[in-house]
Amino acid sequence: MSLCRVCDGELKTVISFGQMPVANAFLTPSEFASEYFFDLKVGFCPICCMVQLQKCVAPEKLFHNKYAYLSSLSLRMNQHFRAFAEDMKARYLTSHNPFVVEIGCNDGVMLQHLASDRIRHLGVEPSRNVAALAKDKGLNAVCRFFDETLAKDILKKYGSADLIVGANVICHIPDLHAVARAVDMLLKPSGLFVFEDPYLGEIVKKTAYDQIYDEHVYYLSIASVDSMFRRYGMAVVDVEPQSVHGGSMRYTIARRQTVELSPKVDEKKRLEESIGLHKYETFVRFRMRIEKSREQLQELIRDAKLRGKRIVGYGATSKSATVTNYCSLGPDSIDFVCDTTPAKQGKYSPGMHIPIKPNEDFVKDYPDFALLFAWNHKEEILGKEQEFLKRGGQFITYVPSVSILSR
Ligand code: SAH
Ligand code: TYD
């Protein structure tokens, strides 16, 4: 029996993927034998509606001095975070000498746009290699996990924050109570906490089960986030859907009664109820669609291989670890995965051990099919791979459903 990390309710299992490797742990052959696996299982809490991993991997095992994900590598994410920073500046950072804390600043993809305007800032980033990249950009960053102890230290050194931001990080932190207490401690009375994460509504709608992996401890909705922060005298006061990462939600949290509630919050909460995000049955159907998706992808790939076709994976995303392992796709069906991240190249994918190669290898000898693991960057990738398409190459996708993309 697993209990909800938020309210201690008894979790109802949505899906069990079995033993899975760490999604961002790209490895060398000498590491194959000692590879770490864990039981990847998602549960739904019928009391507070929080969807979450039933068991999680210790954060120190995921975020360390060799963290493979670099935010700045995608053009689209750069544009997204520039716009995020500009929006924060215009709306919330107009007071005298404001102070901003970013949780999980990675290589400084967002913070750089605040620092360039000489805004007082601090990035919190536990993965040493990426924190070092932020510091190399001249950003002020501390290599720690965000928690109450750190909040106290920040308070002592810099004073309280006008704004705390985070992207694709809050859903990574197992102890949300500690996050809420630390935010409460650090934020000025009228301060705001703005964060975004992949949105449960989109994950369910698109059957994007590949969002489920070790780092994503929570699959957040407005209802579950609101109920979590209400326990600490705060509430969701605004929400804004984002198109990145296949569909995210940006939540603005404030202390209750300090900010007027946007009508969008109740409107979108009603939408969540209409799609059944508060009901276990919705997730039973989600599981059935996931199982169907696996069958269809396996069949499509089996058929292509029988016809002697070459298949290459496109983008060694964290998400692809769930797909390749759950669908048993190894180097016998996928020659290699191309990826622009230098730290992933030359290594092997977690669990299935498919070689990771630079994009040049894809271009040098186009395959018949490219399995689009980075489906959330579809426009950017299709835009730059016109030559592949012109020569008759085709992209295979599995989100929202298994299909071959038409040109
Ligand atoms: N904000 C960036 C990075 C997201 S990846 C973006 O949206 O692209 C998640 C990042 O959060 C990683 O760099 C990881 O090291 C960091 N992280 C994980 N747990 C954290 C915690 N408890 N406190 C602060 N950062 C954390
Ligand atoms: P991301 O979208 O962050 O997915 P996840 O959160 O699942 O890791 O990662 C995108 C990955 O795809 C990253 O490793 C870089 C790679 N990539 C390419 O190789 N080529 C591209 O054109 C793009 C946009 C991304």
Ligand code: ZN
């Ligand atoms: Zn709960």
